[in-house]
Amino acid sequence: MNHIMLDFESMSTEHNAALIQLGAVEFDPVAGELGREISINIDLTSSVDAGLHVSPSTILWWLGQSNEAQKTITDVKGTSLAQALLEFKMFYQNACANASHDKGSHIWANGPRADLNWLSSACIAVNMKPFWHYSCDKCVRTIVELGRAIGIDPKNENQFDGVEHCALDDAKFQARYCMEIWEKLTRI
Known part of the structure; x- marks a missing residue:
């Protein structure tokens, strides 16, 4: 599959946010199928020790989230930030082995200032290129806006499956x- 959807949970919204959880799934937008997935809890201390940012307002936001959401980041001991990034790198490289794009698999995430930026900052923080x-x-928010422009909004209309x-x-x-x-866009 040539596409990966990436999501982080973090303790800040700054460009160098301290990361606490990584989730990613391969997907094929043409076939409409999900593929391999990876989920890693990241030790907050290792993110802070790497120089990543913690925001009191984000901590307070987490305290207002559901017990289920809080448990996803507290019930499993986290791995070090460096190890989590290495595991995601291997996941990504495996996807690239089958990519048709000569630069590798596409990584989708919410906005250029969030998850992809956090991934870059985290790599730099642990001296990983x-x-x-x-x-x-690739930007999820852009494709969502394009969907709205043609009259569909599955982000807000579809039922969420799992724990937000x-x-x-x-x-x-x-x-x-x-x-x-x-x-829908490819049918236009």
Whole structure:
């Protein structure tokens, strides 16, 4: 599959947010199918030790989320930030082995200032060279806006399956509504 949907849970909304959970799923927007997935809880201390940012307002936001969402980040011991990034790099490289795009698999995420930026900042913080080509960055918010322009809004109309603010569940939901929009756009 040539596309990966990435979602992070974090303790900030700054460009260098401290990461606490990574979720990603491969998807094929043409076939409308999800593929392999990865979910990693990240040790907050390792993110902070790497110099990533924690925001009191984000901590307070997390305290207002559902018990289920809070448990997804507290019930499983997190791995180090460096190890989590290495595991995601291997996941990505495996997807690239089958990519038709000569620069690698496309990585989709919410906005250029959020998840993809956090991934870059985290890589730099642990002295890991970013492992994907910049032309592979794809924006979920842009395709959602295009969907609205043609009269569909599956992000807000579809039922969420799973636990909101669990990175993997969020990534799968995002991939599903992006595939739905993609399918409609390709029929125009």
